[in-house]
Amino acid sequence: MSSLKDILMPFTAWKNVFKEPVSIKDPLNERPGAPRYRGFHKNDVKSCIGCGTCESICENEAIDMVAIAGFDAKNGDSGLRPKVDYGRCCWCALCVDVCTTGSLTLSNEYKWVDTDSDNFRYIPGIDNKPWDNNELGWKKPGNGYEFYQLERVKMEELHPEERDKSFIEIIQGYSKEQAEKEADRCVECGICTATCPAHMGIPQYIKAIRNNNLEEGLRILYDTNPLPEICGRICTHKCETVCSIGHRGEAISIRWLKRYIADQNPSEKYKTILETDFIQKNGKKIAIIGSGPAGLSAAHYLAKMGYEVEIFEKLAQAGGMMRYGIPEYRLPYDSIDKDINYILSLGVKIHYNVNVGKDITLEQLGKDFDAVFAGTGLHLGRSTRIEGSDHKNVYQSIELLRKITQGEEIHVAEKIVVIGGGNVAMDITRSLARLQNQKYGKVQMITTSLETEEKMPADREEVVEAREEGAIINPGWAPQKVEIQDGIIKGLHVVQCMSLFDATGNFNPQCNMENARFFEGDMVVESIGQGMDLSYIAEPLKDDIEMGPRGRIKVNSDFQTSVPWLFMGGDTIQGPDVIHGIANGHRAAMGIDKYLTEQ
Amino acid sequence: MNKHWLNIGYDRSKYPETGVDGNLVIDKTAHKLVKLWQGPNHPGVTGNMSIELTISGDEIVEAKTHVGYLHRGFEKLFERRKYIQVFPTCIRLCVAEPDYNEYNLAASVEELSGIEVPEVAQWLRTLVLEMARLQSLLRVVPGQGGTTGLGIGVQWGVYLRDLILDRFEELTGGRVYHMYIIPGGVRGLLPEGFKKRLKSTLKEIDEFIVNIDNLMFSNAVFKKRTIGVGYIDPTWVDSYGIVGPNARAAGFKRDVRKDYPYLKYNELEFDPQTATESDIYTRSRIRWHDLKMTVDLIQQILDKMPDDGIIRAQTPNVLHWKIPKGETYVRSESSRGEYGFYVVADGTEYPRRINLRGPSYTHAVSLLEHMLIGANIADVASIMVSLQTCPPEIER
Numbered sequence: 004m005s006s007l008k009d010i011l012m013p014f015t016a017w018k019n020v021f022k023e024p025v026s027i028k029d030p031l032n033e034r035p036g037a038p039r040y041r042g043f044h045k046n047d048v049k050s051c052i053g054c055g056t057c058e059s060i061c062e063n064e065a066i067d068m069v070a071i072a073g074f075d076a077k078n079g080d081s082g083l084r085p086k087v088d089y090g091r092c093c094w095c096a097l098c099v100d101v102c103t104t105g106s107l108t109l110s111n112e113y114k115w116v117d118t119d120s121d122n123f124r125y126i127p128g129i130d131n132k133p134w135d136n137n138e139l140g141w142k143k144p145g146n147g148y149e150f151y152q153l154e155r156v157k158m159e160e161l162h163p164e165e166r167d168k169s170f171i172e173i174i175q176g177y178s179k180e181q182a183e184k185e186a187d188r189c190v191e192c193g194i195c196t197a198t199c200p201a202h203m204g205i206p207q208y209i210k211a212i213r214n215n216n217l218e219e220g221l222r223i224l225y226d227t228n229p230l231p232e233i234c235g236r237i238c239t240h241k242c243e244t245v246c247s248i249g250h251r252g253e254a255i256s257i258r259w260l261k262r263y264i265a266d267q268n269p270s271e272k273y274k275t276i277l278e279t280d281f282i283q284k285n286g287k288k289i290a291i292i293g294s295g296p297a298g299l300s301a302a303h304y305l306a307k308m309g310y311e312v313e314i315f316e317k318l319a320q321a322g323g324m325m326r327y328g329i330p331e332y333r334l335p336y337d338s339i340d341k342d343i344n345y346i347l348s349l350g351v352k353i354h355y356n357v358n359v360g361k362d363i364t365l366e367q368l369g370k371d372f373d374a375v376f377a378g379t380g381l382h383l384g385r386s387t388r389i390e391g392s393d394h395k396n397v398y399q400s401i402e403l404l405r406k407i408t409q410g411e412e413i414h415v416a417e418k419i420v421v422i423g424g425g426n427v428a429m430d431i432t433r434s435l436a437r438l439q440n441q442k443y444g445k446v447q448m449i450t451t452s453l454e455t456e457e458k459m460p461a462d463r464e465e466v467v468e469a470r471e472e473g474a475i476i477n478p479g480w481a482p483q484k485v486e487i488q489d490g491i492i493k494g495l496h497v498v499q500c501m502s503l504f505d506a507t508g509n510f511n512p513q514c515n516m517e518n519a520r521f522f523e524g525d526m527v528v529e530s531i532g533q534g535m536d537l538s539y540i541a542e543p544l545k546d547d548i549e550m551g552p553r554g555r556i557k558v559n560s561d562f563q564t565s566v567p568w569l570f571m572g573g574d575t576i577q578g579p580d581v582i583h584g585i586a587n588g589h590r591a592a593m594g595i596d597k598y599l600t601e602q
Numbered sequence: 603m604n605k606h607w608l609n610i611g612y613d614r615s616k617y618p619e620t621g622v623d624g625n626l627v628i629d630k631t632a633h634k635l636v637k638l639w640q641g642p643n644h645p646g647v648t649g650n651m652s653i654e655l656t657i658s659g660d661e662i663v664e665a666k667t668h669v670g671y672l673h674r675g676f677e678k679l680f681e682r683r684k685y686i687q688v689f690p691t692c693i694r695l696c697v698a699e700p701d702y703n704e705y706n707l708a709a710s711v712e713e714l715s716g717i718e719v720p721e722v723a724q725w726l727r728t729l730v731l732e733m734a735r736l737q738s739l740l741r742v743v744p745g746q747g748g749t750t751g752l753g754i755g756v757q758w759g760v761y762l763r764d765l766i767l768d769r770f771e772e773l774t775g776g777r778v779y780h781m782y783i784i785p786g787g788v789r790g791l792l793p794e795g796f797k798k799r800l801k802s803t804l805k806e807i808d809e810f811i812v813n814i815d816n817l818m819f820s821n822a823v824f825k826k827r828t829i830g831v832g833y834i835d836p837t838w839v840d841s842y843g844i845v846g847p848n849a850r851a852a853g854f855k856r857d858v859r860k861d862y863p864y865l866k867y868n869e870l871e872f873d874p875q876t877a878t879e880s881d882i883y884t885r886s887r888i889r890w891h892d893l894k895m896t897v898d899l900i901q902q903i904l905d906k907m908p909d910d911g912i913i914r915a916q917t918p919n920v921l922h923w924k925i926p927k928g929e930t931y932v933r934s935e936s937s938r939g940e941y942g943f944y945v946v947a948d949g950t951e952y953p954r955r956i957n958l959r960g961p962s963y964t965h966a967v968s969l970l971e972h973m974l975i976g977a978n979i980a981d982v983a984s985i986m987v988s989l990q991t992c993p994p995e996i997e998r
Contacts, residue, residue: 012820062687095690147912151919
């Protein structure tokens, strides 16, 4: 078995005596971690938004989101930052891989000696550490490595040629597969909930879509928003602007997912799903002026609480600006009706064609009802007041949009110039383009705004779609004069607008008078904002009402005016926005309930 | 054979005596037996487990294994974690070769949800699994000599293993727990100059393979201590569920890479060695052959693999990844033999059950208890190491 060779061979190991030792003399200083090493955390606290995704993926619960002095919660930022506990961390770096903004990384530092064990819990980026400026360390791998889809599920839309003559809805809506795939992208950070004026439970209803539990989804929607069909189409989606996924990819289509839930639930099942088949009445009566988003929202929540609600509406149909301002191709009337009919089914009454202030006074309503909520909106157009703007063929966009809804014949010229860069300007541009197309077979629209392309307040997709439909959007020009020859409009003189605001932030447009242009047109439409008509608040009530800044009525956090029984909300208080109106209505409903219970 | 080879002057055949059936006759009432605990913290045991030995003289008459020193309830912990959170946890099932846990988890999740792993990721996985085998063998091959007092080989092995860990650090960002094979793919491409550095490490290991052959396998003392000791009867292989090198040393050509090819093993050329002597020496020799084969496999992988590509398939959002209802058994060949995960998914975000079938459970508990009877106290450590047991994997 053993031979002489077996005795001698092991001695060959002696050759190593003459080799250099392989150990590192001073490993603490001579041995940096590899470029990809997963060492201690670093966080770029400025680009971090405190979404807490790192906290939710950490299987050791080593990460806590903590409030930091000097970092306030604001739109799109929770104000929290991750705090890492190295007693728990296992350096798996999943927190880095999942980070929505890419602010969290690991350095290649692995040595840290401290006598106080409490020091091993620290907030990267806030508590300064020697490795804060280390370039090396673990970062997101790249090469197709993502924990969630960064791209949106594409929404089916009508092709420009299919839509440029008609008012059929453009956005087709998601199918079940598409909605579930889109819902899967959500990381449930809740930044959207904090930003939404109505604080809708967005991650929760997106989760309901993933779980294919649309009834639960509808219940979550109605907790905070009684107009999901409408909001699912035309909400200004502040939630999507701040969506954490949007930092490196495309924001989740929160609005369209909301629409998906509302579309999929049949209206006849609403009362069962939302458990409103029977509501115990409390015998108190509330009057609501205006059936816009704020009024309907207040009506819904008050009716649910058992109040008897009556709405007084000036026009022939309910919906306010949602019906009379927003064109049908964005918000079909069926969708408005679905939401409104449900609210009416709770026992809410609407008196149409009743103009409060003329047909009935506000004071009378105050006497007949326990409380009054007014959400009368901004229905007056604003004029540029430039030379020639008093011509009969210079129109207000609000007025034209209302007439289109009412089916009235309006004047559609062959060449039209629109002044304005907001969503209403786009609405009138695209509506008139359709009518031009129907009448003349071609579109000759020029829309101009003071703001430059980047700063236009209109949604990006509105601008893109308007162009697809043949309108020319030419932003960055200040209107100077409507050119009129022999009583006929020839066009609009504009000069280049250099800046909108002065150093103090006041509106004070500066123009370059040498760069002038002339936009040809037979008709001019002004769409530069709306004003409110508060003439229904007459003497002697008017004297009791305290006014706030910018001609608005002062209200408290419950939207109660200085006249205790009068509550106000919506566009007249917070400016033009559907979701703000809905949030105001909800808050006011709770305020009314509080006021009447405490009385 | 009853006479001690050092001839220290006593007759080992006296206690206990061999009966007519060839088994030892133990008179447990004669009070001639001694209980001896080997472990839990004994240099001769692998990891934290202990063996309660009943000895008569220095002959073992009964052996009972005790585990539980490492119990962390991993399989239960998995059921309370999302699939992506199992990923950094499951590696701790086996410290010596964490990568097979990563692979098994990833492969089972991908199989259940029907995800195709990108080409370059499959190559990188194969590479990492072979590197894991290499670093494990670099410990266990010379470690076998360590149990008989041959410490030098262990020093060499640990140094070379460190070089492999350096390569792991470059590629994966971690030295021991690599957390690299993630469900869907892998977590990074090869860094710049990696192939060259790994090849130069392999060159050093080539040298080591020759040196350890001279030092250990051509060593009179080592041969004396291991040849004919710790015999595994080929008939036990199936009844005890013996796999890997332990089965190959007993004449069974068992290798998951050949029998149920996975990843890129189909495209690689290798031939696992077998032998029939089935003692400690042979098992160690088989592992030495494995070491050579692994070095060769890594060379092949480096030559054949693509340099660039997508490293991870797009999976559903990992934060709420629901795995479709179903169950699967996924296996890979670790340096110890077949290493499998049995995964049951119930359609939720959490695994219903993840069960590990590791080779150590059979090797280090039932087989060891059986093998130790009649062995010498001094050989217990050698026998344990020759089975390449890993207690963390028994207790999960």
